[in-house]
Amino acid sequence: MGGRTESVLIVGAGLGGLSAALRLAGAGREVTVIERAAGPGGRAGRLELDGYSFDTGPTVLTMPELIADALACVGENMTDWLDLIPLDPAYRATFADGSVIDVHTDIDAMSQEIAQTCSARDVQGYRRFVTYLRRLYDLERRRFIDQNLDSPLALVNVDAARLFAMGGLRRLSPKVAQFLKDERLQRIFSFQAMYAGLAPQDALAIYAVIAYMDTVTGVTFPRGGMHKVPLALAGAAAKHGVTFRYGTTAQTIEVTNDRASAVITTDGERLTADVIVVNADLPVAYRDLLPERHTPRRVRSLTYSPSCFLMHVGAPSAASSSSPDLAHHNISFGHEWRRTFREIIKDGRLMSDPSFLISNPTRTDPGLAPEGKQTYYVLFPTPNLTFDLDWSVLGPRYRDEVLATLDARGYTGISGDIEVERYVTPADWGASGLAAGAPFAAAHTFRQSGPLRTPTLDRRIDNLVFCGSNTQPGVGVPMVLLSGRLAAERITGVQA
Numbered sequence: 158m159g160g161r162t163e164s165v166l167i168v169g170a171g172l173g174g175l176s177a178a179l180r181l182a183g184a185g186r187e188v189t190v191i192e193r194a195a196g197p198g199g200r201a202g203r204l205e206l207d208g209y210s211f212d213t214g215p216t217v218l219t220m221p222e223l224i225a226d227a228l229a230c231v232g233e234n235m236t237d238w239l240d241l242i243p244l245d246p247a248y249r250a251t252f253a254d255g256s257v258i259d260v261h262t263d264i265d266a267m268s269q270e271i272a273q274t275c276s277a278r279d280v281q282g283y284r285r286f287v288t289y290l291r292r293l294y295d296l297e298r299r300r301f302i303d304q305n306l307d308s309p310l311a312l313v314n315v316d317a318a319r320l321f322a323m324g325g326l327r328r329l330s331p332k333v334a335q336f337l338k339d340e341r342l343q344r345i346f347s348f349q350a351m352y353a354g355l356a357p358q359d360a361l362a363i364y365a366v367i368a369y370m371d372t373v374t375g376v377t378f379p380r381g382g383m384h385k386v387p388l389a390l391a392g393a394a395a396k397h398g399v400t401f402r403y404g405t406t407a408q409t410i411e412v413t414n415d416r417a418s419a420v421i422t423t424d425g426e427r428l429t430a431d432v433i434v435v436n437a438d439l440p441v442a443y444r445d446l447l448p449e450r451h452t453p454r455r456v457r458s459l460t461y462s463p464s465c466f467l468m469h470v471g472a473p474s475a476a477s478s479s480s481p482d483l484a485h486h487n488i489s490f491g492h493e494w495r496r497t498f499r500e501i502i503k504d505g506r507l508m509s510d511p512s513f514l515i516s517n518p519t520r521t522d523p524g525l526a527p528e529g530k531q532t533y534y535v536l537f538p539t540p541n542l543t544f545d546l547d548w549s550v551l552g553p554r555y556r557d558e559v560l561a562t563l564d565a566r567g568y569t570g571i572s573g574d575i576e577v578e579r580y581v582t583p584a585d586w587g588a589s590g591l592a593a594g595a596p597f598a599a600a601h602t603f604r605q606s607g608p609l610r611t612p613t614l615d616r617r618i619d620n621l622v623f624c625g626s627n628t629q630p631g632v633g634v635p636m637v638l639l640s641g642r643l644a645a646e647r648i649t650g651v652q653a
Contacts, residue, residue, distance in 0.1 A: 159619060161431040162648045163187060166420055168407045168446075169436030171199025172634060173624035175390035176227045176641025177434055178399045183230030184649045188399045190391075191420070191428065193406035197391035199436070200596060201634075203384040206577040208527040209471035212383040213581075214596070216516045216534055217486060219370040220635040221377055224386060227638060231397040238389035240380040242521055247376035249484035250345050251566070253492040259484070260345055262375045275339040286336035286346070289323070290369040296320050297366055302630045304652070305643050306608035325363040332362040344490055346372060348512070351538060352633055354462025354600025356498030364601060370635060378485060378521050386634075407437070410446045410621070417621045420446075432620045432648050436641075439611060439627035440592035440599075451617055460605065462597035462632070463501045464541040464583035466555055470533040471526060471577040474570045487515045489566050505544030507555065511562055513537045515571075533571050535559060539583055542594035548584035556580050598626035606631070613644045622647050 165181050167174045170192035181188045194202070200214035218241070225235040235241075245266075246259035258274050261267040264287055271280045296319055324332055333347045347357035349367035379385040395401055405426075410433060411419040417433040435442045440459060443452040475483070491497065491510035500506045516534040519526045526532050537559055540546060559580075560572035587594035599605050610629045615621040624644040626632040646652050 158432070158614065158622075158647050158650070160416070162620075164430045165189070165432045165434060165648060166191070166428055166430035167434040167436060168410075168420060168442075169199060169625075170194075170197035170387070170391060170401065170403075171436045171625060171637070172201055172387060172390070173626075173628075173637045173641040173644070174199075174434065174436030175387055175394060176223075176638045177436070177624050177644045178394045178641075179227045179390060179397075180230045180642055180645035181648060182394055182397045182399050183232075184645070184651070186648065188394070189402065189428070189430070190394075190399060191402045191405040191407060191422070193404070195403050196388075197401070197403075198384055198387035201383055201387050203382065204469060204579060206469070206471060206579060209469075209530070209532055209577050210382055210525045211469040211471075211532055211534065211579070212518070213469075215383055215634050216518070217371065218377050218379065218383060218386070218634060219374055220638075223635050223638040224390070227390060227641070228393050231393055233393045233396075235389075238393060239385060241377040242380060244376045244378055244485050244521065246484050247372060247486065248345070249482075249487045250341070250490065251487065252341055252490050256341065258341060258345065260372055262373055264373075267372075271342065275342060279337055279339050279342055282336040282338065283342070286333070287373055289336065290365055290373060293320075293323060293325065293363070294366045294369045296323070297325075297363060301363075301607055302366075302636070303639060303642075305613055305646065306629055307612055307614075309608050320363065323362075325361065327362045328358060329360040329362050329364055330357040332365065333357070340494075341490075344494060345488075348488065351463065351498075352597055353631070354460075354502075354595075354597055355602065356495070356502060358495060358498070360601070361603065361606070363606075367633065370633075376486070378518065380522055380524075382518065382522070382525060407446055410435075412448065412451065412618055415617065416619050432622060434622045434624060434644055434648075436623075436625050438591050438598075439623050439625060441590050442623070444592075451615075453611070453616070455609075455611060459592070459599045459627075460602055461541050461543060461593035461595040462600045463538045464586055464594045465596060466537045466539050466552075466559065466583070467581040468533075468535040468556065468559060469577075469579045469581075470535065470571055470575055471530060472533065472571060472574045473530045473576060474574050475531060483515065483517045483520060483568075485517060485521050487517070489513055489515065501538050501540050505540040505546070507539060507558075508537065511537055513559075513562070515563075515568065530576070531570075535563070535571070537562075542583050542587050546583070548582040552580065552582045552584070555582075592627075598632045601631055613640060614647045
């Protein structure tokens with residue numbers, strides 16, 4: 158980036174913007190963060206209902222060393238800010254045939270689980286698969302995740318050849334099936350493709366690294382909820398000189414001579430800085446904050462991930478004694494698999510045989526609810542807003558359908574004893590500022606991955622930088638934290 162970079166204005170106090178703020182403050186920049194909400198977090202927000210506390214966004218925390226790395230930029234230790242509780246199992250998977258498989262991130266424990274629930278052949282396959290995932294992650298992290306990629310030529314190197322030789326550009330499902338023969342294990346280690354916006358049959362094998370983060374490196378939960386992560390990052394940033402202005406909404410980014418010269422707020426205030434970093438959802442930021450001529454063609458034609466219908470439920474009892482005991486994170490798989498992805502991604506229809514996530518945070522942290530009571534986070538994938546579904550009509554109906562599905566799967570305590578509830582539809586995600594109502598951002602298709610994904614530095618406006626899930630390297634808490642680092646490196650000129 159050319160020109161002065163001493164002062165930086167960040168629009169949005171989501172995880173990406175907070176990661177960038179810490180790194181820039183540590184590098185001696187004068188940093189101001191404006192945020193339209195009353196506090197930090199963005200998608201990783203907090204909902205309080207009659208003594209129950211709910212995380213409104215991501216619930217699975219992996220790779221906490223990225224949080225530690227951001228805090229270390231200003232000399233802070235993560236353990237002084239967060240109390241992370243390891244989760245074991247990381248997930249509990251239930252299947253339509255009534256079987257249950259716990260997913261342990263300890264390799265020996267998971268090998269034993271597979272031996273008891275599947276076969277000795279799958280134990281051997283699992284251990285080979287873990288070795289494969291580690292090699293895959295090491296290659297991708299060094300060359301393709303942890304760097305700003307401005308050209309496909311960045312892929313012309315020895316590591317890219319190794320990645321190709323490992324089958325990284327093959328499809329995910331058949332690659333997983335090379336190692337794991339039990340279809341239930343194939344689902345457990347490939348459903349994460351949904352986070353990337355694709356069916357496992359369509360996703361590239363390189364996205365097996367998401368399963369590596371979820372099922373090998375370990376899953377933790379911050380005491381007090383996921384919202385504690387942005388609170389910690391913002392608290393450390395403020396301690397080290399970053400100015401936060403909450404309740405301040407950007408209306409326009411002023412561009413003069415191909416440089417972003419100021420942010421105009423909805424109150425008419427003009428805020429200037431040498432560099433502007435945008436942590437708002439990238440397609441929406443281009444649409445709402447910048448003149449149309451500045452929107453890149455690739456942004457206008459993005460393909461988006463599915464959306465989701467999310468229910469927050471507070472209840473006085475456990476889900477059910479007739480169903481498998483709930484772990485912290487639980488995945489209920491229906492009979493169908495391929496059809497489920499086809500329905501929500503290609504056909505734009507609701508799942509006819511749902512697979513879904515239930516998180517039960519009070520199992521780990523009872524303080525998130527009144528004494529003796531439970532919180533549930535129920536997520537059903539759905540089509541995004543590019544499909545013509547009227548959620549003003551469909552929302553209440555689907556709420557009832559979701560609860561009926563929980564009952565049918567044995568989770569009767571959730572639906573039968575509700576004290577508080579709130580549901581979020583794709584239309585609500587869209588109204589909150591997410592393009593296509595897609596909380597998982599632009600899909601990681603081949604044309605929207607690596608150097609073909611929108612870069613952190615705008616190519617037409619010299620001092621405009623982006624971070625968040627719609628930029629490189631992509632979606633998910635670890636990737637968003639890394640996007641903040643990549644954005645900061647654009648400004649400091651120094652790669653961490």
